[in-house]
Amino acid sequence: MAHVPVLLNEVLETLAPREGQIMIDATVGGGGHGIPIARRLSPGGTFIGIDWDEKRLKELREAIGQEVLDLEKLILVCSNYADLVDVLEREGIGKVNGLLIDLGFSSDQLGEGKGFAFKGKEEPLAMTYSDYDTPLYQILGTLGERQIAEIIKDLSDERYAGRIAKAIVLERKKSPIVTNHDLAKVVRGAVPKNYEGGRIDPATRTFMAFRIYANRELENLGRILGGLTEIVRSGGRAVIISYHSKEDAMVKHFFKDLAEKGEAILISKKAIKPTDLEVKQNPRSRSAKLRAIEIK
Numbered sequence: 001m002a003h004v005p006v007l008l009n010e011v012l013e014t015l016a017p018r019e020g021q022i023m024i025d026a027t028v029g030g031g032g033h034g035i036p037i038a039r040r041l042s043p044g045g046t047f048i049g050i051d052w053d054e055k056r057l058k059e060l061r062e063a064i065g066q067e068v069l070d071l072e073k074l075i076l077v078c079s080n081y082a083d084l085v086d087v088l089e090r091e092g093i094g095k096v097n098g099l100l101i102d103l104g105f106s107s108d109q110l111g112e113g114k115g116f117a118f119k120g121k122e123e124p125l126a127m128t129y130s131d132y133d134t135p136l137y138q139i140l141g142t143l144g145e146r147q148i149a150e151i152i153k154d155l156s157d158e159r160y161a162g163r164i165a166k167a168i169v170l171e172r173k174k175s176p177i178v179t180n181h182d183l184a185k186v187v188r189g190a191v192p193k194n195y196e197g198g199r200i201d202p203a204t205r206t207f208m209a210f211r212i213y214a215n216r217e218l219e220n221l222g223r224i225l226g227g228l229t230e231i232v233r234s235g236g237r238a239v240i241i242s243y244h245s246k247e248d249a250m251v252k253h254f255f256k257d258l259a260e261k262g263e264a265i266l267i268s269k270k271a272i273k274p275t276d277l278e279v280k281q282n283p284r285s286r287s288a289k290l291r292a293i294e295i296k
């Protein structure tokens, strides 16, 4: 299913891109937010799109090629957004008017051979956005039972984390866990039959936890938050959409601290959430929370 951008109107209203400005979409994906932003920067503006997944950028280049844009500069870079300060320096870009970060993965990445999905095709259990990062099937082989349990518990609040970790270690002794199906099968077999009353697949939380771990997602978020005032100019805005309680807590506290230090203004005290209509049309938006600040 093609990826549908989450909270698109709210992003555009908050960033309010205008002709000639410079803006970054640091998780540009299929350009669901990035292309409408780039259109509004044109003519004369600069749009910088970053994604860690090369395939996303290749497709985006094609999609952007269909657009009639009159930008001064269009820069698309395959990189970890945590390295954004260095990327901007290398590209000779100073501080920008707007920055968007839409965390996590996109629906376009399911079924593409990265093993993100616990359903559908059998794929190698890579779970990394970047093709050059250590795949989860290798990482898993190096972790002990306690570490596995902690990762699953900390990053997903899975209450059967201990049982799942034990099952993974037992299975690993018999045969290596190398595909998404291998992992999903072990998890499903480790939890009670009536897991969550059948509302969600038992593999959901464990897959999310391992994805966050394999890509160091909390660390990356911490690094880009730390560089925010070097990236966004005075009067410019940063918008972050998160889908995970830990990520949202990090953004909330970081923004609050910046505001208390007098370095930024909170655009809204509470997180902006999708309307019921958006959730109905795009169930993936259900857990989204948008927070924004303006740099002083």
Ligand SMILES: C[S@@+](CC[C@H](N)C(=O)[O-])C[C@H]1O[C@@H](n2cnc3c(N)ncnc32)[C@H](O)[C@@H]1O
Binding pocket: 003, 004, 005, 006, 026, 027, 028, 029, 030, 031, 032, 033, 034, 050, 051, 052, 053, 056, 079, 080, 081, 082, 102, 103, 104, 105, 106, 129, 215, 220
């Ligand atoms: C939720 S999707 C963005 C979708 C996009 N906003 C749209 O609507 O088309 C998140 C994207 O961020 C990318 N990503 C995840 N972690 C990243 C990181 N550390 N650095 C750069 N890109 C990252 C993923 O590859 C994915 O394409």
